[in-house]
Amino acid sequence: MAFTADDRTEITELISLHGHLCDSGELDRLEELFTPDVVYDLSDFGQEPLLGVAACAAAARALGELNPVGHHVTNTVLTEAPGGRVHALSKGLGVNADGTVGSVTYEDTFVRTPGGWRISHRKIRAHRAPLGGRA
Numbered sequence: 001m002a003f004t005a006d007d008r009t010e011i012t013e014l015i016s017l018h019g020h021l022c023d024s025g026e027l028d029r030l031e032e033l034f035t036p037d038v039v040y041d042l043s044d045f046g047q048e049p050l051l052g053v054a055a056c057a058a059a060a061r062a063l064g065e066l067n068p069v070g071h072h073v074t075n076t077v078l079t080e081a082p083g084g085r086v087h088a089l090s091k092g093l094g095v096n097a098d099g100t101v102g103s104v105t106y107e108d109t110f111v112r113t114p115g116g117w118r119i120s121h122r123k124i125r126a127h128r129a130p131l132g133g134r135a
Helices: 005-023 027-032 053-066
Strands: 034-041 070-081 085-095 101-113 116-126
Touching: 005 027, 005 070, 005 085, 005 101, 005 116, 027 034, 027 053, 034 053, 085 116
Parallel strands: 034 116
Antiparallel strands: 070 085, 085 101, 101 116
């Protein structure tokens, strides 16, 4: 099946919806974003990958007040991949309650499901040095 402009719009809106759901605490709606067996890779933060939507919601609830108050996504680039998948590369800014801000890159793999596009794999990479540490 061809990757269309409508697919691009749907995927981009799903990436944006993640921040809205997390920031409003609507973690019971994460199945609108992720496949049931999603791999949510936080290894760059020293954590084991989360497996499944329920694990993602539980981890956010456990983090509690340490969650960012704002998740903002920009600079999204979509690329068709084999097997009808789509890779998405996005920049993310997390605003904390104390006003500090962190920068990450989201590396997402999307698959088409009966309910529409969903993220089947997300890897989050923290930005800790200018120029990606290649000064």
